[in-house]
Amino acid sequence: MTFDLTIVTYEDRDIFREEDIFSESYIERAAVIELDEEEMKRYGVSEGENILLHNDDGEVVVKVKRSEEEGGGIGYMPRSPWSSILLSEETKGGILGYKHIKVNAKKTNAPVTDLKVLFK
Amino acid sequence: MICLGCSCLCDDIECEIGEEIKVGNACLRGFRRIDSINENRLTPRVERKEENIDDTIKSAAKLLEEAKNPIIFGPENSTLETEKEAIELAKKAGAIIDNMSSFGYSGYLVEKIFRKEVNTCTLDETRDDCDVSIYWGCDPMSSHPRMMSRYSYYPRGKNRQRGWEQDRDAISIDVRRSLTAEICDKFIKVPPGRDFELMKAFKDVLSGKIPKFGDKKSIMKIGNLIKKAEFGVLFTGLGLNYSINHIDDFIDLVKDTGFRLQPIIEGIGLNKLLFDETGHVNKINYKDKSYGIENNFVEALKGDIDTALIIGSDVASNIPLKLAKRLREINCIYVGPHSNLTSHISKVNIPTAVCGIESAGKAYRMDLKEEDLEKIVDSNFLPDQEILKRIGDAL
Numbered sequence: 001m002t003f004d005l006t007i008v009t010y011e012d013r014d015i016f017r018e019e020d021i022f023s024e025s026y027i028e029r030a031a032v033i034e035l036d037e038e039e040m041k042r043y044g045v046s047e048g049e050n051i052l053l054h055n056d057d058g059e060v061v062v063k064v065k066r067s068e069e070e071g072g073g074i075g076y077m078p079r080s081p082w083s084s085i086l087l088s089e090e091t092k093g094g095i096l097g098y099k100h101i102k103v104n105a106k107k108t109n110a111p112v113t114d115l116k117v118l119f120k
Numbered sequence: 121m122i123c124l125g126c127s128c129l130c131d132d133i134e135c136e137i138g139e140e141i142k143v144g145n146a147c148l149r150g151f152r153r154i155d156s157i158n159e160n161r162l163t164p165r166v167e168r169k170e171e172n173i174d175d176t177i178k179s180a181a182k183l184l185e186e187a188k189n190p191i192i193f194g195p196e197n198s199t200l201e202t203e204k205e206a207i208e209l210a211k212k213a214g215a216i217i218d219n220m221s222s223f224g225y226s227g228y229l230v231e232k233i234f235r236k237e238v239n240t241c242t243l244d245e246t247r248d249d250c251d252v253s254i255y256w257g258c259d260p261m262s263s264h265p266r267m268m269s270r271y272s273y274y275p276r277g278k279n280r281q282r283g284w285e286q287d288r289d290a291i292s293i294d295v296r297r298s299l300t301a302e303i304c305d306k307f308i309k310v311p312p313g314r315d316f317e318l319m320k321a322f323k324d325v326l327s328g329k330i331p332k333f334g335d336k337k338s339i340m341k342i343g344n345l346i347k348k349a350e351f352g353v354l355f356t357g358l359g360l361n362y363s364i365n366h367i368d369d370f371i372d373l374v375k376d377t378g379f380r381l382q383p384i385i386e387g388i389g390l391n392k393l394l395f396d397e398t399g400h401v402n403k404i405n406y407k408d409k410s411y412g413i414e415n416n417f418v419e420a421l422k423g424d425i426d427t428a429l430i431i432g433s434d435v436a437s438n439i440p441l442k443l444a445k446r447l448r449e450i451n452c453i454y455v456g457p458h459s460n461l462t463s464h465i466s467k468v469n470i471p472t473a474v475c476g477i478e479s480a481g482k483a484y485r486m487d488l489k490e491e492d493l494e495k496i497v498d499s500n501f502l503p504d505q506e507i508l509k510r511i512g513d514a515l
Contacts, residue, residue, distance in 0.1 A: 008295050008312055011358070013262035016149065017196075017434060018156035018458045058441040069297050074312070076296055080437060081461050087440040094222055094403075094416030096440070099295060099359060100312040118441075119448060119465055 003042055005075050007033070007053070007086065007101040012078035021081060022116060030080035031060075031112045034067035039075065045107045052108040055101070058085040060113045075105070081115055122493050124197050124476035125150035126264045127386050127486035128243075128271075137497045147265035153197075154477055157497065160458045162471035176470045177507060180429065181514035183451040183468065187427035189407075190215040193417050194431035196386045198504055199481025199493060203390040205508035206431055207397070212515050214407040216425075217394070218417045219387045220433065222402040224358050225367050226383040230391050231401045233381060238371055241353060241380040242487045243271040248278035252349035254291045257315070258357025258384050261299035264486075267384075268303070272353065291342055293318065294359055306342055308334065316366050319373050322346065326376055352379035382487065389484040418443060427451040429511075432472070432504060434460035455507055472504040479503035 012029065019026045033051060035043070045051055047066045052059060060082050067076060077083040079098060086101050123130045123146055134144035135154055143151050164176040171179075184190055192210045195202050196219070210217040221227030232238045246253070253272045260267040268274060273290045280287040292301035293308045293315075301307040310318050318339070321331035325343025330336060346352060354374055374381050385391075391401035398404050403415035413419055417435065421428075421443050428450060436444045437460065448465035455470045456463065463469050473479040478499035483491055 006312060010296060010298065011259060011263050013148065013265065013299060016152040016156075017460070018152055018160060020160040020459060021434075021437070021461055021464075074295075081444075084438055084444070085441045089418070089422060089440040089442050091416075091418055094413050094419055095224055096418060096438075115461065115464075119444070119461070 002104040002106045004073070005039070005053070005103050005105045006073055007075050007077050007083065007103055009077050009079040009083045009098045009101070015078055015080065027112060028063075030078055031062045031082045032065045032078065033062050034065045034069075034076040036067045036069060036071035039071045039073075040064060040066070043105060043107050050108050050110060050112060051105055052110065053086060053103045053105050055086055055103045057088050060085040061108055061110045062112060082113060085113070085118075121496055122476060122491050123150040123153065124483060124493060125153040126197070127384070127388065128264050128267050129483060129485040129489070129491045130266055130270065131491065135496060149265055153474065156458060157474055157477055157499070162454070162456060162459050162463055162469050164471055165469040167467055173470065173502065176468055177510050178514060179468050180453045180470060181511045183427050183453060184213045184215075184429065184511065185515055187213065187215075187451065189425050190427040190429065191417065191420050191425050192217045192429045192431070193435055194219055194387070194433035195390070195504065196220060196433045198387075198432050198475050199483050200389045200393070201481045202431070202475070202503070202505040202508060203387075203393055205505045205512065206390065207393055209429070209508050209512045210404070210406045212512050215429070216403075216405045216407075216415045216420055218402050218404075218415060218420070219390050221385055221387065221391055222416045223418070223438070225360065226356070226358070226385045227391060227402045228367060229356065229371075229381060229383045230385060230388065231395065232371060233383075234392070234395045234401065238374060239380045240382055240487070242489060243267075243485065246353050246382070247271045247275050249280065249351040250277070250353045251280065251287060252289045252291070252345060252352040254293065254346075254352070254354045254379070255300050255304065256293045256354060256356050257359025258355050259294065259298035259300045259359070260355065260384060261303065263357065264384060268300070272355070273303075289345055291345070306338075308338065308342065315360065316369065319366070319370060323373060323376065346377050346379070349377070349379070352377060353382055354379040355382050355384055357384045385486055388486055388488065392484060392488060421446055425450060427453070429453045429455065430462050430466070431508070432456040434462045436460075436462040436465055455504060457501065470507055471501055472507055473499050473501040475504065481505065
């Protein structure tokens with residue numbers, strides 16, 4: 001079953017522009033979505049499991065991380081190549097919608113999206 | 121040394137580079153920049169094949185020379201000298217030049233400040249006088265980790281000797297409880313896209329009306345704090361940019377409150393140089409000397425751009441997948457110190473020194489204070505301004 005979710009992206013203090021984006025350590029921190037307990041129950045996922053996020057602009061598999069902050073239909077993703085996959089190319093005067101990405105979401109056993117495969 | 125890890129340009133960094141790298145006073149972001157001189161460095165490549173640096177420069181010049189519609193994007197965290205060279209190169213190549221400031225409203229706000237249509241102040245004035253600071257749609261504790269401790273909240277200022285404990289109030293307005301929100305006295309959580317309603321609520325409080333949005337009691341309390349501020353500073357960032365459709369109403373609100381506006385922005389040097397020359401801070405096309413939304417990087421990429429020169433910015437990680445794939449299809453040249461998604465999809469990679477560590481120059485802090493950056497370690501990498509100059513000379 002899929003559910004509607006709004007994604008808000010943010011600049012994560014622990015993600016650095018100098019890093020190797022293909023390294024395991026980077027992927028562990030950047031290819032994630034933070035969901036609160038209620039949202040996790042809705043999708044039937046636990047922390048550390050994978051979730052498929054998709055919309056008309058793309059689809060991406062990332063890991064679920066528990067968020068202490070109440071979600072109310074919102075998931076938080078660090079701004080990264082993985083969150084940008086879901087961005088619409090439609091802009092408001094050149095401005096991309098990083099803070100308001102609408103997606104469908106469902107639990108998956110598929111692995112986290114591999115950027116090297118995506119940009120082969 | 122001065123740190124170019126973000127636009128705070130902290131000037132008290134102690135650094136010793138030997139067999140081990142020892143860094144004092146820097147935040148994690150600054151430390152990682154210094155520590156990264158031995159990590160994930162870009163190698164010179166053309167079509168994924170390793171080449172010598174001279175050949176990569178020749179290839180870049182050839183692509184730019186053959187380009188019908190080129191664009192230059194960046195740089196971020198670089199020197200004024202590099203920014204000047206980027207503009208010169210855009211003139212020679214007849215290219216569009218743009219940077220991250222056009223991805224949100226920060227460029228628009230900075231232009232208003234340069235035109236003196238909105239009040240601003242320096243970070244030193246903020247440290248000495250600010251009694252109420254607002255962080256709207258920004259999280260400096262993550263993006264500019266020492267800004268609040270050096271300037272806006274924690275320090276003892278000339279006229280704010282009792283610091284954050286008694287002399288200063290800090291208010292965070294954001295869609296999530298960020299690290300900045302955690303340490304502010306007050307926090308208003310705004311649902312995505314509803315900042316405009318909060319702005320109207322503040323306007324109501326300022327004119328003595330009851331607000332019609334959110335937790336009225338809390339908004340009135342904060343509104344009254346804003347009213348009473350002697351020296352208020354409003355910091356904004358990308359969060360505000362992506363949430364407000366009525367940016368001029370936001371500017372009116374800033375004027376009504378009497379607050380000074382300080383967009384938290386990187387690469388302001390390029391914005392200032394472009395403004396001094398053209399009257400605009402970004403989105404300039406040197407082919408026909410036009411300015412406009414069609415010259416925004418994202419919009420231009422949807423059009424007939426055939427060649428892109430990206431300087432020290434991992435723009436591919438910040439744009440929609442379709443556009444990142446388009447960037448891969450056209451002739452893309454990446455000039456920068458480290459590998460990233462943009463370099464991965466580029467046809468030509470030209471490695472550079474890390475500015476302020478392996479090369480010297482000047483840079484602007486976010487409030488336009490000019491600082492001199494030293495070279496603190498020898499390296500085989502060329503400074504980015506030299507690479508841009510050599511590409512320009514070869515055109």
